[in-house]
Amino acid sequence: MCPYALLVKLNIPPSVRHFSMQPAVVVEKLAKNYKDFLALDNISFAVPQGEIFGLLGPNGAGKSTTVRILATLLAPTSGSAFVAGYNVQNNPFAVRRSIGYVPQEQMCDNYLTGRENLWLQGNLYHMDYTAIQQRIRELSALLELEDALDKITKQYSGGMKKKLDIASGLIHRPQVLFLDEPSLGLDVSTRLKVWEYIRRLYQEGITILLCTNYMDEAEKLAVRIAIIDHGKVAVIDTLERLLAQVGGDVVTLELENSVGPSRNGFEDELKKLAFVTKVLARENSLNIFLQYDETVLPQIMRAAGNFYVPIRKLTFSRPRLDDVFLKYTGHRLQEEGT
Amino acid sequence: MNHSLQEIGALTRRWFIHLSREPVHVMFALIQPLLWFALFANIFSRVARGSQFGNVSYPTFMTASALALTVVGNSLMGGIPLLMDKELGFLNKLLAAPISRNSILMSRFLFVNAVNWMQMTIILLVALLMKVHLETGAAGIVLLYLLGALLGIGVTFISLALAFLLHSHAEFFAIVGFINLPLVFVSSALIPVSLMPIWLAWLAKINPLTYAIDGMRAMIIPGWQAQPIWLIFFALVLFDAICFLISARIFRRNLG
Ligand SMILES: Nc1ncnc2c1ncn2[C@@H]1O[C@H](COP(=O)(O)OP(=O)(O)OP(=O)(O)O)[C@@H](O)[C@H]1O
Ligand SMILES: [Mg+2]
Numbered sequence: 257m258c259p260y261a262l263l264v265k266l267n268i269p270p271s272v273r274h275f276s277m278q279p280a281v282v283v284e285k286l287a288k289n290y291k292d293f294l295a296l297d298n299i300s301f302a303v304p305q306g307e308i309f310g311l312l313g314p315n316g317a318g319k320s321t322t323v324r325i326l327a328t329l330l331a332p333t334s335g336s337a338f339v340a341g342y343n344v345q346n347n348p349f350a351v352r353r354s355i356g357y358v359p360q361e362q363m364c365d366n367y368l369t370g371r372e373n374l375w376l377q378g379n380l381y382h383m384d385y386t387a388i389q390q391r392i393r394e395l396s397a398l399l400e401l402e403d404a405l406d407k408i409t410k411q412y413s414g415g416m417k418k419k420l421d422i423a424s425g426l427i428h429r430p431q432v433l434f435l436d437e438p439s440l441g442l443d444v445s446t447r448l449k450v451w452e453y454i455r456r457l458y459q460e461g462i463t464i465l466l467c468t469n470y471m472d473e474a475e476k477l478a479v480r481i482a483i484i485d486h487g488k489v490a491v492i493d494t495l496e497r498l499l500a501q502v503g504g505d506v507v508t509l510e511l512e513n514s515v516g517p518s519r520n521g522f523e524d525e526l527k528k529l530a531f532v533t534k535v536l537a538r539e540n541s542l543n544i545f546l547q548y549d550e551t552v553l554p555q556i557m558r559a560a561g562n563f564y565v566p567i568r569k570l571t572f573s574r575p576r577l578d579d580v581f582l583k584y585t586g587h588r589l590q591e592e593g594t
Numbered sequence: 595m596n597h598s599l600q601e602i603g604a605l606t607r608r609w610f611i612h613l614s615r616e617p618v619h620v621m622f623a624l625i626q627p628l629l630w631f632a633l634f635a636n637i638f639s640r641v642a643r644g645s646q647f648g649n650v651s652y653p654t655f656m657t658a659s660a661l662a663l664t665v666v667g668n669s670l671m672g673g674i675p676l677l678m679d680k681e682l683g684f685l686n687k688l689l690a691a692p693i694s695r696n697s698i699l700m701s702r703f704l705f706v707n708a709v710n711w712m713q714m715t716i717i718l719l720v721a722l723l724m725k726v727h728l729e730t731g732a733a734g735i736v737l738l739y740l741l742g743a744l745l746g747i748g749v750t751f752i753s754l755a756l757a758f759l760l761h762s763h764a765e766f767f768a769i770v771g772f773i774n775l776p777l778v779f780v781s782s783a784l785i786p787v788s789l790m791p792i793w794l795a796w797l798a799k800i801n802p803l804t805y806a807i808d809g810m811r812a813m814i815i816p817g818w819q820a821q822p823i824w825l826i827f828f829a830l831v832l833f834d835a836i837c838f839l840i841s842a843r844i845f846r847r848n849l850g
Contacts, residue, residue: 379604
C-alpha cells in the first residue's frame with residue numbers, strides 16, 4: 257500500500273495529508289510553441305497528492321496541451337514538469353507507469369467490446385489475468401457498464417464510451433489521473449453521475465488533474481483551481497478563496513412601498529444578526545450581504561415579521577466562479593467559447 | 595522480457611480481433627490472392643502458349659508470382675491500421691502506456707506475416723487443385739514460407755514507415771498504388787528475366803520482388819534456377835536490412 261493510501265485509510269484529513277507529501281504534479285515555467293504560435297506561456301502550478309486540481313479555461317486556452325506534456329506525449333519547448341516525482345522528459349517511462357490518461361477525444365477501440373478494451377489496457381500495464389478480471393468487475397460496477405461490457409463499443413452511446421474511457425484510464429489504479437474534459441458531450445444526468453464517480457475517486461485518495469471549460473464542473477469538483485487563458489495562468493487558489501474575492505452571498509429583499517419608520521428598526525435588527533456582514537439600503541430594497549446557511553432565511557423573515565415590514569420579493573444569489581473569471585481575465589468564460 | 599511478450603501478445607490479439615470483426619476484410623483477404631492467380635493464369639496462358647516456357651505450364655509458372663504478389667499487396671497495407679490509430683488518436687493512448695514502442699511495431703509484423711502465410715496456404719491449395727505439382731516436397735514448402743516472410747518483412751517496414759510519414763490514409767493509398775504497379779511489372783512476376791529486353795532486365799534485377807519470385811519458383815519447379823539460391827536469400831536479407839535502417843530513423847522520430 258502506498259503511504260498516501262495509508263493516510264486515507266487512517267482518516268487523516270486532506271489538509272494534513274497534503275502537507276506531508278511531495279506534490280503529485282509540478283509544472284515549472286512550462287512553455288509550448290506550435291511553430292510560431294505560443295500555446296503555453298510559462299505556466300507554473302503544483303498539485304498536492306490526493307487533490308482534485310481544476311484547470312479551467314476557454315477553448316484554446318492550452319489545457320489539453322498541458323496534459324499532453326504531462327502524459328509524455330508532447331515535448332515542451334521550455335520549462336519542466338514532474339509527475340509523481342519523475343521528470344516527464346528524462347524519465348517518461350516512470351511517469352507513464354504512474355498515470356492514467358483520459359483524453360478529451362473518445363478513445364476506445366471501436367472494433368473491440370468494452371471488456372476487450374479494458375483487457376487490452378490492463379495488459380499494456382502488465383497486470384495479470386486475475387487482476388484484470390477483478391478490476392473489470394469493480395470498474396464496470398462503479399461506472400454502471402456491466403450490461404454493455406460484451407457489446408462492441410461501436411454500438412455504445414457517447415456517454416457509455418466516455419465512461420469506458422474513464423474506466424480504462426483507471427484499470428491499473430494510477431496514482432495520478434488526468435481527466436481532459438470528462439463530461440464533454442454528456443447529457444445532464446450522465447454528467448452528474450460522472451461527477452459522482454470523480455468524487456468517489458477523490459475519496460479513495462487518487463490525485464486528479466481535471467481540465468474543463470465548464471464553470472459548474474470546476475465548482476463542483478475541484479479543491480483548487482487554476483484559471484488559464486491564452487496559455488497563461490491568470491490565478492490559482494482554492495475555490496472558497498476565489499469566490500470570497502468577489503464578495504459573499506447576497507439576499508435581496510424588495511419591500512412594499514408602504515414601509516414606514518419601522519424599516520429603520522428592521523435594518524438595525526438585521527445588522528445585529530451574526531451572519532450578516534453588511535446591509536445596503538436602497539429606496540425600496542435591501543441588499544443583505546451574509547454568510548449563508550439554512551437558518552439564514554427564516555431568521556430574516558422572522559425579523560421582518562417582528563417589525564411588520566411587508567416583503568414583496570426575496571432573491572438569493574451566490575457569487576459564481578464566472579465572476580472570478582471575469583475579474584482575472586477581463587471576459588466571461590461563456591463569451592469566449594466557439 | 596515477460597512484459598514485452600505480454601504487450602506484443604495483447605496488441606497482436608487486437609489486430610486479429612479487428613480482422614474477425616470485419617467479415618469484408620476476411621473475404622477480401624481470402625479472395626484477393628485467388629483473383630491474382632486466376633486472372634494471371636488465364637489471361638497470360640494464351641499469350642504464353644507456344645513460347646519459351648518449355649514444358650512448364652503457365653499456372654505452374656504463375657504460382658510463385660501469385661504467392662509473392664499477395665505477400666507484397668498485403669504487406670504494403672500493413673501500415674494502414676497504425677495510420678488509422680494515429681488519425682483517431684488511439685495511438686496516443688498506446689504511447690501514454692508504459693510499453694516498449696517496439697511492441698507496437700512487432701505486433702504489426704506478427705499479424706501481417708500471419709495473414710501472409712494464411713494467404714500463401716490458400717494459393718498453394720488452389721494450385722494443387724489446378725494440378726500444379728510442388729515437386730520439391732516438404733523442405734521446399736518450408737523455404738517457400740521463409741521466402742514469403744523475408745519479402746513481407748521488408749515491405750511491411752516500408753508500409754509502417756509511410757504510416758508515420760504521411761498524414762492521412764488518402765495520401766497513403768495514393769502512394770501505395772503508385773509503388774505497387776511498377777513493382778509488379780518490373781519483376782519476374784509475369785515473364786522470366788531471361789526473356790526481358792536488357793534495360794528491363796536490369797531494372798528487374800534491382801527489384802527485391804524478382805528475387806522472391808525466382809526463389810519461390812525454384813521451390814515449385816524442380817530445376818528452375820534463374821538465380822543461385824544463396825544469392826536470392828542474400829538479396830532478400832539485404833532488402834530487409836535496408837528497409838530496417840531507413841524506417842528505424844522514422845520510427846525513432848515519431849515514436850519518441
Ligand atoms: N498540433 C497543433 N498544432 C498547432 N496548434 C495547435 C496544436 N494543438 C493545439 N494547438 C493550438 O494551441 C492552443 C491550445 O490548444 P489546446 O488544445 O491545448 O486548448 P484547450 O485549452 O485544450 O482547448 P479546448 O477547451 O478547446 O480543448 C489552441 O490555440 C490550438 O489551436
Ligand atoms: Mg482541450
